[in-house]
Amino acid sequence: MDLCNPAPSTPDRTESPASPPPTQAASGFYRTPTSVFYATGDGRVFLIGGPDERVCLRPRAALPADAAPADIADPAHHLVADTAESLSRPIGLRLRAEAGRDARVIAAAFLQDLLASTSAAIGALLLDEHSADPDRLHDEVAGLVERSRAHRGALSSQRINRRGEAPNQPPPRSPLPRGLAPFRHRGEYAGWFTSMRTGSEALGTSLRDAHVRGELWTVARDNLVYVFRCSAVGSP
Numbered sequence: 762m763d764l765c766n767p768a769p770s771t772p773d774r775t776e777s778p779a780s781p782p783p784t785q786a787a788s789g790f791y792r793t794p795t796s797v798f799y800a801t802g803d804g805r806v807f808l809i810g811g812p813d814e815r816v817c818l819r820p821r822a823a824l825p826a827d828a829a830p831a832d833i834a835d836p837a838h839h840l841v842a843d844t845a846e847s848l849s850r851p852i853g854l855r856l857r858a859e860a861g862r863d864a865r866v867i868a869a870a871f872l873q874d875l876l877a878s879t880s881a882a883i884g885a886l887l888l889d890e891h892s893a894d895p896d897r898l899h900d901e902v903a904g905l906v907e908r909s910r911a912h913r914g915a916l917s918s919q920r921i922n923r924r925g926e927a928p929n930q931p932p933p934r935s936p937l938p939r940g941l942a943p944f945r946h947r948g949e950y951a952g953w954f955t956s957m958r959t960g961s962e963a964l965g966t967s968l969r970d971a972h973v974r975g976e977l978w979t980v981a982r983d984n985l986v987y988v989f990r991c992s993a994v995g996s997p
Contacts, residue, residue, distance in 0.1 A: 786800035786804060786806060786823075786824050787800065787830075788800055788801060788802045788939070788940070789830060790830070790831045790832070790833040790838070790842070791824055791828040791829060791830055791831055792828065792829060792831035792833075793825050793827050793828050793829075794827070795811070795812040796808060796810060796811050796812060796825075797809050797810035797831070797833060797838060798821065798824055798825075798828055799838075799841070799842045799845050800824065801845055801846050802846060802939075802940050805820065805845070806820070806821040806822070806823055806824050807819060807820055807821065807841075807842075807845045808820075808821055809838055809841045809842060809845070810835075810838060815837070816837045816838065816841055817841075818841050818844060818845060836936075839936065839939070842939055843937055843939060843941075843942040844942065846939055846940050846942050846943070855943040855944070856924065858943075858944075858980070859920050859924075859944070859947075860917075860920065862978075862979070862980050862981070863913070863916045863917070863920060863972075864913075866969060866972045866973060866979065867909060867912055867913045867916065867973065869969065870909070870912075870969055870970070870973050871905060871906075871909040873969075874905055874909075875902070875905055878901055878902070878905065882898060882901075912973045912974070915975055916973070916975060919975050919991070923946050923947060923948075923991075924946065936950075937950055938953065938987065940982065941980070941982075941987055944978075944980060944989065947978040947989040947991060948977075948978060948989040948990045948991040948992050949989060949990045949992070950987075950988075950989055951964070951977070951988040951989060951990050952987075952988060953985045953986065953987045953988070954968075954985065954986045954987075954988065955984075955985065955986075956986060957969060957979070957986055960979075960986050960988055964977075964988070968986065968988065975991055976990075976991055977989065977990060977991060978991050
């Protein structure tokens, strides 16, 4: 069973047969007899291939009435589509998306570690020969809190530094799925997985722990987990 797909630009998606309203076009490529258009995830429309030039990037108010969904294989058009996705998303939304993902992973890791610690402590207390030690439990929980806060601070610093270096990042070596272009500064794109578990099995490391340590960065979209390999801050 395939667990990841680092090469294709995007997982397959099934388009609705109904024609969307012009101002709410479904994300993807569209074609007229003379031109190619792209609608971003937030509904903006761009002309990306016109009769006078093969590749371009020009905003449009809406799709032409005769535009129909199209399968486009040209890599240049996909690159321009990624650029359109990046330009169409306000930077504040990107920053909140990155910070929100880090916060969710940190919170989940803390709760999972706390649950594991709690289960072990309860199991020990159920044994007659095991005495209760509230002070040890307090210290253990305090240690988990301190470690979680340290990880959160480190991820925040990494996020800010990588964002500051974003303009100097080289083009990605692997094609990025449409919609992930705003996160290309996170590192080398490693592929997508059906879950954190399958990703951990395929890469041979816990995605959760690697994200917390700042070695990998993950983002979940459309029930898939996308993974980037984080390079050291200051490195290309």
